[in-house]
Amino acid sequence: MLRKIIKGLKNPKLFMLYILRFKIFQLIPDDIFLKIKFKLVTGEKLNLKHPKTYNEKLQWLKLHDRKPEYKKLVDKYEVRKYISETIGGEYLIPMIGTWTKFEDIDFDALPNQFVLKVTHDSGGLVICKDKSKLDIEEAKRKINKSLKRNYFYRGREWPYKNLEPRIICEHFLNDEDNIELKDYRFFCFDGKPKFIGVDFNITDKTKTRRNLYDLEWNLLEGQISYPNELSKKIKPPSELSRMINLSKVLSKGIPHVRVDFYNINEKIYFGEMTFYHQSGHGIIQPKELDYLMGEWIS
Template sequence: MLKKIIKAFKNPRLVILYFMGFGIFKLIPDALFLKNKYQLIIGKKLDLKNPISYNEKLQWLKLYDRKPMYTKLVDKYEVRKYISETIGKEYLIPLLGVYDNFDEIDFNSLPNEFVLKPNHTSGNVYICKDKTKIDYVSLKKEVNSWLKRRYYWVHREWPYKNIKPKIICEKYMVDESDKELKDYKFMCFNGKVKCSFVGLNRNASTGLQVDFYDLEWNLMPFERHYPNSGNKIEKPKNYDKMVYLAEVLSKDITFLRVDFYEVNGQLYFGELTFYPGSGFEEFTPESYDELLGSWIKLSKNN
């Protein structure tokens, strides 16, 4: 932690970015906030009048595509109803419980392995593989920090603004054929899948690696923030079904990322994301930022 603090103060830009989600910065209108944050992270001016790149268009969508249903789609608890009604409850990871606070969780009734996560943020998760090793004091502190977090203020992702915070507990999923559960993420542009990506080695010392694939499951020659693994993995058995379901779920939505897991041959829904990387992740080569941007057709009716 101390090393991170020292590193931050050596780079004033990191300090500014951290504090932009708190205090007086909340008074800044969304458009001005996003323009400043985009300049700090991407190093370019954000053009909201004529957005061209993928990252620019995600910022535009944050501001001008605000349908009430989006709040339910990013709520990790409420979205389960949408999934059940749209493609079927058989694609849902079994739910073990939903709670308003930590003290409501009855750990005695939970299995030895489970997953806890908040319904209203991104990136927060607690994976329990052995209940006897839980540090309950530390876990309570972590869960309470989740409940206090207001993710909207971090990147001004509007759908998160009015979610009522809850903690959900799901079954811990394990694929018998692989040590690491793969998360297949489908990029849907105006209701059509154009490409997908897979995150690998998330817990390795080398850090997360991300590979993009075209519709024919060929590796695409670019990186977005994270390095490529350099290894083409086997095409998932349910790939065609994933593409079909992703397009069903993203129908009539300008841009949406739909995530699936393949566990022991069975397909499970992961989550829906409107702004991957919140539109602040650089492309290498940069030309792919514009290529993916050209696939997003913005509507003036938003």
């Protein structure tokens, strides 16, 4: 903690974002908290009365679009049942086990490669490519830290409030080239996918690249938080058409949700459903794209 405070004193904005995580700030009403954090992260004033941009409207949706069913859609365990009932269990990544405590995991029984995920937040995961090299104590520290976190208070994303903390273990997935996993993210607006964000190097955020494509797989101008990958031409996934149709089904009746898939060896796997891309703080360039995406949210 001392190291973070010293670092924060050199960057007042980072320091303010850090102290916003303290429990005392959980008492701040949601709308006021969102205005404070929006200003700190984006440098812009949040207009909740007449939101125009994509990021502004995501903040508005946090406050006003609170359907109970969203809770099971963001829960990484509960959403599996929804996917099975809606599009079919064949699209689920095979699950190995589920636990409420890290200490209950029998690592000897796990395969050599696997992924541990905390079900009630974003980012609480451990990717194991070789069990003999896994630092179990570090994995324990990370998972237990996530288990104690009420992710709702990070960005007031309502569906995450008071979810039951659990751990699930899923099979490790490799992409077709066995080098990196591509994350196909369909940005959907009331059942209509408008474009696809494709993330590369998703296990290393310092090297992440993100391309934007239309539904015909034409590369679009513009960026959302990460640089484009222009060093090589990326082929469309083999099941692009089917993923588009599946995203339509899963996003029907929702003002906005991002539906993620993986496409490996001509097989589709569901990733997750995200209601507030980057919590409504993504850096969207050019600014016209931020306004255009905002127009798609009614």
